Amino acid sequence: MTIVARFEIELTRYLDADGAALGELPAFASNRETLVELYRWMVLARTFDQKAIALQRTGRLGTYASSLGQEGVSVGLAHAMRPEDVLLPSFREHGAQLLRGVTPKELLQYWGGDERGSNFAVPRQDFPVCIPVGSHAPHAAGAALAFKLRGEPRAAVAVFGDGATSKGDVYEAMNVAGAWQLPIVFVATNNQWAISVPRNAQTAAATLAQKAIGAGLEGRQVDGNDVIAVRQVIGEALDKARSGGSATLIEALTYRLADHTTADDASRYRDDDEVAKHWKQEPVARLRSHLTTAHSWSKAEEEALIEACAAQVEQATDAYLAEPPEPPEAMFDHLYAELPSALAAQRDAALAETPE
Amino acid sequence: MTTSSESTQAAAQAVECTLVEGVNLALARALQDDPTVVILGEDVGIDGGVFRATQSLIGRFDESRVRDTPLSEALIGGLPIGLAAMGLRPVAEIQFMGFIYPVIDQLVNHASRMRTRTRGRLSCPLVIRAPYGGGVHAPEHHSESMEAMFTHIPGIRVVIPSSPAKAYGLLLAAIRDPDPVVFLEPKRIYRAVRETVVDDGRALALDHCFVTREGSDVTLIGWGAALSEVMDAAETLATDGVEAEVIDVATLKLLDFETIAASVEKTGRCVIVHEAPVSGGFGAEIAARLAGAGLVNLLAPIERVAGWDTIMPLPRLEDRYMPSAGRVVAAARRVMEYS
Ligand SMILES: Cc1ncc(C[n+]2csc(CCOP(=O)(O)OP(=O)(O)O)c2C)c(N)n1
Ligand SMILES: [Mg+2]
Numbered sequence: 067m068t069i070v071a072r073f074e075i076e077l078t079r080y081l082d083a084d085g086a087a088l089g090e091l092p093a094f095a096s097n098r099e100t101l102v103e104l105y106r107w108m109v110l111a112r113t114f115d116q117k118a119i120a121l122q123r124t125g126r127l128g129t130y131a132s133s134l135g136q137e138g139v140s141v142g143l144a145h146a147m148r149p150e151d152v153l154l155p156s157f158r159e160h161g162a163q164l165l166r167g168v169t170p171k172e173l174l175q176y177w178g179g180d181e182r183g184s185n186f187a188v189p190r191q192d193f194p195v196c197i198p199v200g201s202h203a204p205h206a207a208g209a210a211l212a213f214k215l216r217g218e219p220r221a222a223v224a225v226f227g228d229g230a231t232s233k234g235d236v237y238e239a240m241n242v243a244g245a246w247q248l249p250i251v252f253v254a255t256n257n258q259w260a261i262s263v264p265r266n267a268q269t270a271a272a273t274l275a276q277k278a279i280g281a282g283l284e285g286r287q288v289d290g291n292d293v294i295a296v297r298q299v300i301g302e303a304l305d306k307a308r309s310g311g312s313a314t315l316i317e318a319l320t321y322r323l324a325d326h327t328t329a330d331d332a333s334r335y336r337d338d339d340e341v342a343k344h345w346k347q348e349p350v351a352r353l354r355s356h357l358t359t360a361h362s363w364s365k366a367e368e369e370a371l372i373e374a375c376a377a378q379v380e381q382a383t384d385a386y387l388a389e390p391p392e393p394p395e396a397m398f399d400h401l402y403a404e405l406p407s408a409l410a411a412q413r414d415a416a417l418a419e420t421p422e
Numbered sequence: 423m424t425t426s427s428e429s430t431q432a433a434a435q436a437v438e439c440t441l442v443e444g445v446n447l448a449l450a451r452a453l454q455d456d457p458t459v460v461i462l463g464e465d466v467g468i469d470g471g472v473f474r475a476t477q478s479l480i481g482r483f484d485e486s487r488v489r490d491t492p493l494s495e496a497l498i499g500g501l502p503i504g505l506a507a508m509g510l511r512p513v514a515e516i517q518f519m520g521f522i523y524p525v526i527d528q529l530v531n532h533a534s535r536m537r538t539r540t541r542g543r544l545s546c547p548l549v550i551r552a553p554y555g556g557g558v559h560a561p562e563h564h565s566e567s568m569e570a571m572f573t574h575i576p577g578i579r580v581v582i583p584s585s586p587a588k589a590y591g592l593l594l595a596a597i598r599d600p601d602p603v604v605f606l607e608p609k610r611i612y613r614a615v616r617e618t619v620v621d622d623g624r625a626l627a628l629d630h631c632f633v634t635r636e637g638s639d640v641t642l643i644g645w646g647a648a649l650s651e652v653m654d655a656a657e658t659l660a661t662d663g664v665e666a667e668v669i670d671v672a673t674l675k676l677l678d679f680e681t682i683a684a685s686v687e688k689t690g691r692c693v694i695v696h697e698a699p700v701s702g703g704f705g706a707e708i709a710a711r712l713a714g715a716g717l718v719n720l721l722a723p724i725e726r727v728a729g730w731d732t733i734m735p736l737p738r739l740e741d742r743y744m745p746s747a748g749r750v751v752a753a754a755r756r757v758m759e760y761s
Binding site for chain 2: 186206406
């Protein structure tokens with residue numbers, strides 16, 4: 067017998083669950099300002115999340131997918147990106163979208179049922195969230211091919227869940243990324259659950275990262291609750307992608323601390339004990355401990371930060387709530403580049419209707 | 423993107439060609455004229471496509487622009503969305519319509535709505551080409567006509583040529599259109615006739631039906647390969663003194679209903695012909711639109727001559743499925759005799 071292939075999957079982690087450094091940190095992580103920046107984005111994401119849930123509970127937002135506990139992945143990956151890279155998010159990457167420049171108001175608009183929320187003023191080329199699980203992975207291949215054809219040093223970053231890794235389109239995208247050496251970073255946010263289906267029921271593969279191997283890509287694991295590790299590992303994968311070194315799949319290990327969405331009740335399928343255990347690993351407290359011990363992050367700074375994030379989200383909420391819906395012709399006016407004459411009568415009819 | 427190896431002659435040339443050659447001519451013209459056009463699909467490169475629609479493109483244009491994809495239909499549906507959103511103009515080939523169904527996910531959930539959901543920030547100027555239809559004794563899954571699955575999708579266009587010149591002009595229009603277009607090629611007539619196509623880069627109008635025969639007694643409506651049976655039927659009817667007007671719908675979505683309504687208003691009688699199963703076929707949409715148009719001159723029930731509501735049979739029964747010119751003539755006579 068001859069062994070013709072072997073593989074190893076590397077896990078990267080710099081901070082333990084209490085925020086203590088396990089060894090030497092990457093260079094950027096010695097900079098207090100950078101760490102505070104990462105921390106601020108995570109706190110903003112969590113503040114936004116709490117507000118969104120409160121708005122949903124009081125009938126002022128639609129069904130919402132919480133990112134509670136996953137802020138480390140979201141913020142870490144977006145922090146590693148350059149403005150000209152393109153993000154293709156799932157529906158749970160609010161932290162990444164905020165850092166990319168999507169405003170909290172735009173996010174509220176989207177989740178509140180207003181398409182204008184995906185007309186981002188800032189990351190003009192970032193994709194809107196993707197609801198059909200994993201179906202955006204092929205778009206990343208297309209965006210990356212566009213960059214490659216034009217010789218632009220840019221990368222596409224597609225983010226999806228553990229459940230998505232079971233889908234064919236995700237594999238098809240990884241496969242072509244390998245075959246064509248496309249500048250992509252695939253991030254599988256493994257939050258251990260796909261609604262009620264646990265990670266182990268999703269696949270017999272020992273890691274999700276190893277799904278990269280079959281597509282000829284490098285696969286890595288990272289502790290997704292260690293934002294320093296996420297920032298570092300995604301940064302390396304992006305450098306590789308932008309310099310012609312092909313795509314990487316990064317499995318970020320984290321945990322969905324909230325219900326799947328505001329329409330879900332996770333107590334139907336998982337124990338509180340399990341959730342409590344994972345609260346001890348969560349990314350925001352972890353970086354806060356690290357900042358406190360290693361960078362003398364003070365109580366006053368903490369309070370000021372929390373207040374600033376709350377104020378920002380409050381302001382966005384007010385702006386969102388004050389915004390009247392678009393007029394009904396918006397349904398027609400953005401359907402094609404120009405309104406086809408075949409639809410003019412329907413548009414007129416929609417306008418003539420008075421709402422009940 | 424490199425264009426150095428590409429031919430630079432662009433002089434208009436009259437070419438005698440078949441429908442599939444018309445497709446090839448349009449693809450070459452688009453690659454030539456627009457550096458953002460990218461062709462992709464299974465075997466479209468060195469092989470030139472299983473029907474030769476992309477023949478010789480790889481020699482004339484940089485191979486980065488004529489790309490063999492992995493065998494990967496969800497990818498062929500999805501990757502062009504990323505390309506198009508980033509400013510390129512992909513033309514993707516699905517080898518046979520029977521394998522296009524993963525692409526429907528991408529069309530319904532993404533390509534059709536990218537412009538709407540981003541309020542115009544991102545758009546999808548892409549073309550999905552696929553050969554379709556029966557009558558060539560192909561293996562299972564290679565003969566269906568499922569165009570109505572696409573005409574139901576808001577935000578896209580569905581175009582079906584019926585001649586070499588229309589293939590050339592409509593495909594150029596589809597590639598230049600700023601929104602997603604599904605371009606279905608009737609493979610039964612890929613090589614049925616030759617006609618002169620002037621390779622002048624001129625696109626035909628989308629959203630526009632063709633009146634391919636004028637007449638005042640009955641309107642026969644069809645598209646794609648079935649148009650040849652419709653034209654044959656019209657000639658047979660003419661020997662009885664019945665002058666049929668024939669409409670080639672060509673752009674099913676968006677539909678040029680005015681041309682159809684004007685014709686039926688004139689003739690008062692109408693037969694709609696398609697290869698696809700009758701129930702829920704695109705003929706139903708045209709019939710419903712005519713019924714709702716309140717034509718004062720409608721003299722007879724609208725008839726549909728179409729495929730049966732059966733699984734597309736394998737070759738030995740295929741002829742019994744396909745709507746024949748004889749069935750069209752019979753239907754036309756029924757509506758002529760109705761009073
Ligand atoms: C293709 C598809 N199938 C089913 C659903 C319904 N659905 C929404 S989220 C979800 C689970 C997704 O799990 P995962 O990929 O792990 O992402 P997570 O929700 O954990 O972030 C399901 C089944 C969907 N949106 N899309
Ligand atoms: Mg999950």
